[in-house]
Amino acid sequence: MAHVVVIGLGLIGGSLARDLRRCGHRVTACGRDAARLAPAVGLGIVDAVEADWQAAVASADIVVLGVPVGRTREVYARIGPHLSTQAVVTDVGSTKSSVVRELKAASGRLPAHFVPGHPIAGTEHSGFAASLEGMFAGRTVVLTPTGDTDPAATARVTALWQEVGARVLTLTPEQHDAALALTSHLPQMLAYTLMEQFAETPGALAPLVGSGFRSMTRLAGSDPVMWRDVALANQAQLSLALRRYMERLGELAAAVDAGDAARLEKLFAAAQAAYRQLPPA
Incomplete structure:
Protein backbone atom coordinates (compact mmCIF):
# COMPACT_ATOMS: atom_id res chain seq x y z
CA MET A 1 0.00 0.00 0.00
CA ALA A 2 1.34 3.40 -0.99
CA HIS A 3 0.67 6.76 0.60
CA VAL A 4 -0.50 9.11 -2.16
CA VAL A 5 -0.90 12.83 -1.56
CA VAL A 6 -3.16 14.70 -3.98
CA ILE A 7 -2.65 18.46 -4.00
CA GLY A 8 -5.62 20.07 -5.70
CA LEU A 9 -8.61 17.81 -5.19
CA GLY A 10 -10.70 18.71 -8.22
CA LEU A 11 -12.50 16.53 -10.70
CA ILE A 12 -9.40 14.66 -11.87
CA GLY A 13 -7.61 14.54 -8.51
CA GLY A 14 -10.79 13.43 -6.77
CA SER A 15 -11.53 10.73 -9.33
CA LEU A 16 -8.00 9.38 -9.09
CA ALA A 17 -8.21 9.45 -5.28
CA ARG A 18 -11.40 7.36 -5.38
CA ASP A 19 -9.78 4.75 -7.58
CA LEU A 20 -6.56 4.61 -5.58
CA ARG A 21 -8.49 4.06 -2.35
CA ARG A 22 -10.44 1.28 -4.05
CA CYS A 23 -7.08 -0.29 -4.93
CA GLY A 24 -6.05 -0.22 -1.29
CA HIS A 25 -3.83 2.87 -1.15
CA ARG A 26 -3.97 5.56 1.52
CA VAL A 27 -4.84 8.96 0.05
CA THR A 28 -4.36 12.35 1.67
CA ALA A 29 -5.69 15.57 0.12
CA CYS A 30 -4.15 19.02 0.41
CA GLY A 31 -5.39 22.34 -0.92
CA ARG A 32 -5.54 26.05 -0.29
CA ASP A 33 -8.55 25.63 2.01
CA ALA A 34 -8.43 22.44 4.07
CA ALA A 35 -11.86 23.17 5.58
CA ARG A 36 -13.43 23.19 2.13
CA LEU A 37 -11.88 19.79 1.38
CA ALA A 38 -12.99 18.21 4.67
CA PRO A 39 -16.26 16.78 3.26
CA ALA A 40 -14.20 14.65 0.86
CA VAL A 41 -13.41 12.33 3.77
CA GLY A 42 -17.07 11.69 4.52
CA LEU A 43 -17.76 11.15 0.83
CA GLY A 44 -15.14 8.39 0.76
CA ILE A 45 -12.95 10.21 -1.74
CA VAL A 46 -9.85 10.43 0.49
CA ASP A 47 -8.71 9.02 3.81
CA ALA A 48 -7.62 12.35 5.25
CA VAL A 49 -7.27 16.07 4.58
CA GLU A 50 -4.06 17.74 5.74
CA ALA A 51 -3.68 21.50 6.13
CA ASP A 52 0.10 21.18 6.55
CA TRP A 53 1.36 20.38 3.05
CA GLN A 54 4.94 19.89 4.17
CA ALA A 55 3.93 17.29 6.76
CA ALA A 56 1.74 15.49 4.25
CA VAL A 57 4.36 15.15 1.52
CA ALA A 58 7.11 14.18 3.95
CA SER A 59 5.53 10.74 4.29
CA ALA A 60 4.26 10.45 0.71
CA ASP A 61 5.35 7.77 -1.72
CA ILE A 62 3.68 9.55 -4.64
CA VAL A 63 2.50 13.16 -4.91
CA VAL A 64 -0.05 14.09 -7.58
CA LEU A 65 -0.38 17.77 -8.48
CA GLY A 66 -3.96 18.45 -9.51
CA VAL A 67 -3.57 22.23 -9.64
CA PRO A 68 -3.97 24.49 -12.71
CA VAL A 69 -0.86 24.41 -14.90
CA GLY A 70 -0.16 28.05 -14.08
CA ARG A 71 0.40 27.11 -10.42
CA THR A 72 2.63 24.05 -10.90
CA ARG A 73 5.92 25.87 -10.31
CA GLU A 74 4.59 27.65 -7.21
CA VAL A 75 3.23 24.44 -5.67
CA TYR A 76 6.33 22.41 -6.43
CA ALA A 77 8.54 25.08 -4.88
CA ARG A 78 6.43 24.83 -1.72
CA ILE A 79 6.66 21.05 -1.36
CA GLY A 80 9.95 20.16 -3.06
CA PRO A 81 12.27 20.64 -0.07
CA HIS A 82 10.04 18.46 2.10
CA LEU A 83 9.75 15.38 -0.13
CA SER A 84 11.32 12.14 0.97
CA THR A 85 14.16 10.79 -1.17
CA GLN A 86 11.91 7.93 -2.30
CA ALA A 87 8.95 10.07 -3.38
CA VAL A 88 7.93 10.62 -6.98
CA VAL A 89 5.83 13.54 -8.22
CA THR A 90 3.52 13.75 -11.20
CA ASP A 91 0.87 16.16 -12.44
CA VAL A 92 -2.37 15.97 -14.43
CA GLY A 93 -2.19 19.26 -16.33
CA SER A 94 -3.41 19.64 -19.89
CA THR A 95 -0.14 21.13 -21.17
CA LYS A 96 3.29 19.66 -20.70
CA SER A 97 5.94 21.88 -22.30
CA SER A 98 5.05 24.77 -20.01
CA VAL A 99 5.26 22.57 -16.91
CA VAL A 100 8.69 21.26 -17.93
CA ARG A 101 9.87 24.76 -18.83
CA GLU A 102 8.70 26.28 -15.53
CA LEU A 103 10.28 23.60 -13.36
CA LYS A 104 13.54 23.76 -15.31
CA ALA A 105 13.60 27.52 -14.87
CA ALA A 106 13.25 27.08 -11.13
CA SER A 107 16.04 24.55 -10.63
CA GLY A 108 18.04 24.38 -13.86
CA ARG A 109 16.69 20.95 -14.78
CA LEU A 110 13.53 18.93 -14.44
CA PRO A 111 13.70 17.15 -11.07
CA ALA A 112 14.55 13.49 -11.66
CA HIS A 113 11.56 12.33 -9.61
CA PHE A 114 9.05 14.48 -11.54
CA VAL A 115 7.06 12.70 -14.27
CA PRO A 116 4.81 15.06 -16.27
CA GLY A 117 1.44 13.46 -17.00
CA HIS A 118 -1.99 14.11 -18.45
CA PRO A 119 -5.02 11.78 -18.25
CA ILE A 120 -7.23 12.15 -21.33
CA ALA A 121 -10.43 11.97 -19.34
CA GLY A 122 -12.89 14.22 -17.55
CA THR A 123 -16.21 16.00 -17.80
CA GLU A 124 -17.30 19.61 -18.02
CA HIS A 125 -17.85 19.68 -14.24
CA SER A 126 -15.30 20.69 -11.63
CA GLY A 127 -14.56 20.06 -7.98
CA PHE A 128 -14.17 16.87 -5.96
CA ALA A 129 -17.95 16.55 -5.53
CA ALA A 130 -18.13 15.84 -9.29
CA SER A 131 -15.43 13.14 -9.12
CA LEU A 132 -16.24 9.69 -10.44
CA GLU A 133 -14.95 6.25 -9.59
CA GLY A 134 -13.68 4.39 -12.66
CA MET A 135 -13.15 7.55 -14.72
CA PHE A 136 -9.79 6.34 -16.08
CA ALA A 137 -10.69 2.76 -16.95
CA GLY A 138 -9.79 2.21 -20.60
CA ARG A 139 -8.69 5.84 -20.99
CA THR A 140 -5.32 7.05 -22.21
CA VAL A 141 -2.88 8.75 -19.88
CA VAL A 142 0.04 10.51 -21.53
CA LEU A 143 3.38 10.69 -19.72
CA THR A 144 6.08 13.01 -21.03
CA PRO A 145 9.34 12.21 -19.23
CA THR A 146 12.44 14.04 -20.40
CA GLY A 147 16.10 13.12 -20.37
CA ASP A 148 16.24 14.42 -16.79
CA THR A 149 13.54 12.02 -15.57
CA ASP A 150 14.57 8.94 -13.61
CA PRO A 151 13.23 5.87 -15.51
CA ALA A 152 12.34 4.29 -12.17
CA ALA A 153 10.08 7.25 -11.40
CA THR A 154 8.40 6.91 -14.78
CA ALA A 155 7.85 3.21 -14.13
CA ARG A 156 6.18 3.92 -10.79
CA VAL A 157 3.83 6.54 -12.24
CA THR A 158 3.05 4.20 -15.15
CA ALA A 159 2.15 1.44 -12.68
CA LEU A 160 -0.06 3.86 -10.72
CA TRP A 161 -2.15 4.71 -13.76
CA GLN A 162 -2.30 1.14 -14.99
CA GLU A 163 -3.59 0.06 -11.59
CA VAL A 164 -6.68 2.24 -12.08
CA GLY A 165 -7.25 0.80 -15.55
CA ALA A 166 -5.65 3.43 -17.79
CA ARG A 167 -3.57 2.89 -20.93
CA VAL A 168 -0.26 4.73 -20.68
CA LEU A 169 1.26 6.41 -23.73
CA THR A 170 4.67 8.10 -23.67
CA LEU A 171 5.28 11.20 -25.79
CA THR A 172 7.60 14.17 -25.69
CA PRO A 173 6.12 17.32 -24.15
CA GLU A 174 6.11 18.95 -27.60
CA GLN A 175 4.29 16.04 -29.22
Missing part, protein backbone atom coordinates in the same frame (compact mmCIF):
# COMPACT_ATOMS: atom_id res chain seq x y z
CA HIS A 176 1.69 16.09 -26.48
CA ASP A 177 1.01 19.81 -26.75
CA ALA A 178 0.73 19.80 -30.54
CA ALA A 179 -1.77 16.92 -30.45
CA LEU A 180 -3.85 18.23 -27.55
CA ALA A 181 -4.11 21.68 -29.13
CA LEU A 182 -6.28 20.02 -31.79
CA THR A 183 -8.04 17.28 -29.84
CA SER A 184 -8.75 19.11 -26.59
CA HIS A 185 -7.84 22.79 -26.43
CA LEU A 186 -9.35 23.85 -29.76
CA PRO A 187 -12.73 22.17 -29.08
CA GLN A 188 -12.82 23.93 -25.72
CA MET A 189 -12.26 27.32 -27.35
CA LEU A 190 -14.95 26.61 -29.93
CA ALA A 191 -17.47 25.67 -27.23
CA TYR A 192 -16.80 28.88 -25.32
CA THR A 193 -17.07 30.98 -28.48
CA LEU A 194 -20.29 29.37 -29.68
CA MET A 195 -21.88 29.76 -26.26
CA GLU A 196 -20.78 33.39 -26.10
CA GLN A 197 -22.46 34.03 -29.46
CA PHE A 198 -25.60 32.29 -28.23
CA ALA A 199 -25.62 34.47 -25.09
CA GLU A 200 -26.18 37.59 -27.20
CA THR A 201 -29.86 36.59 -27.58
CA PRO A 202 -30.45 33.74 -25.09
CA GLY A 203 -34.12 34.40 -24.37
CA ALA A 204 -35.19 34.18 -27.99
CA LEU A 205 -33.10 31.11 -28.79
CA ALA A 206 -33.42 29.04 -25.62
CA PRO A 207 -36.65 27.23 -26.67
CA LEU A 208 -34.92 26.17 -29.87
CA VAL A 209 -31.90 24.52 -28.26
CA GLY A 210 -31.68 20.82 -29.07
CA SER A 211 -29.33 17.98 -28.32
CA GLY A 212 -26.91 18.97 -31.09
CA PHE A 213 -26.32 22.42 -29.65
CA ARG A 214 -25.96 21.00 -26.15
CA SER A 215 -23.40 18.46 -27.39
CA MET A 216 -21.42 21.17 -29.16
CA THR A 217 -21.39 23.50 -26.14
CA ARG A 218 -21.10 21.04 -23.24
CA LEU A 219 -17.47 22.01 -22.70
CA ALA A 220 -18.45 25.64 -22.10
CA GLY A 221 -19.48 24.52 -18.61
CA SER A 222 -15.82 23.91 -17.73
CA ASP A 223 -13.75 25.93 -15.27
CA PRO A 224 -12.76 29.21 -17.00
CA VAL A 225 -9.72 29.81 -14.79
CA MET A 226 -8.26 26.41 -15.60
CA TRP A 227 -8.82 26.92 -19.32
CA ARG A 228 -7.41 30.43 -19.25
CA ASP A 229 -4.19 28.91 -17.93
CA VAL A 230 -4.23 26.14 -20.53
CA ALA A 231 -4.75 28.58 -23.41
CA LEU A 232 -1.81 30.70 -22.31
CA ALA A 233 0.42 27.73 -21.46
CA ASN A 234 -0.07 26.21 -24.92
CA GLN A 235 -0.23 29.54 -26.69
CA ALA A 236 1.83 28.75 -29.79
CA GLN A 237 0.18 25.44 -30.63
CA LEU A 238 -3.34 26.64 -29.82
CA SER A 239 -2.88 29.80 -31.88
CA LEU A 240 -1.80 27.67 -34.84
CA ALA A 241 -4.80 25.35 -34.43
CA LEU A 242 -7.20 28.30 -34.19
CA ARG A 243 -5.83 29.88 -37.36
CA ARG A 244 -6.05 26.63 -39.30
CA TYR A 245 -9.63 26.23 -38.14
CA MET A 246 -10.48 29.79 -39.19
CA GLU A 247 -9.08 29.01 -42.64
CA ARG A 248 -11.44 26.05 -42.90
CA LEU A 249 -14.36 28.15 -41.70
CA GLY A 250 -13.44 30.65 -44.41
CA GLU A 251 -13.60 27.90 -47.03
CA LEU A 252 -16.98 26.81 -45.67
CA ALA A 253 -18.33 30.35 -45.68
CA ALA A 254 -17.17 30.83 -49.27
CA ALA A 255 -18.94 27.65 -50.36
CA VAL A 256 -22.15 28.73 -48.61
CA ASP A 257 -21.94 32.24 -50.10
CA ALA A 258 -21.45 30.78 -53.57
CA GLY A 259 -24.23 28.23 -53.20
CA ASP A 260 -21.66 25.57 -54.10
CA ALA A 261 -23.56 22.36 -53.31
CA ALA A 262 -20.84 20.07 -54.63
CA ARG A 263 -18.16 21.72 -52.48
CA LEU A 264 -20.34 21.58 -49.36
CA GLU A 265 -21.13 17.91 -49.87
CA LYS A 266 -17.45 17.12 -50.43
CA LEU A 267 -16.45 18.90 -47.21
CA PHE A 268 -19.18 17.21 -45.19
CA ALA A 269 -18.52 13.76 -46.64
CA ALA A 270 -14.79 14.02 -45.87
CA ALA A 271 -15.58 15.03 -42.28
CA GLN A 272 -18.08 12.19 -41.92
CA ALA A 273 -15.55 9.65 -43.18
CA ALA A 274 -12.92 10.93 -40.75
CA TYR A 275 -15.39 10.78 -37.87
CA ARG A 276 -16.25 7.17 -38.64
CA GLN A 277 -12.57 6.27 -38.33
CA LEU A 278 -12.39 7.43 -34.71
CA PRO A 279 -11.91 4.60 -32.19
CA PRO A 280 -14.84 3.92 -29.84
CA ALA A 281 -15.03 6.22 -26.81
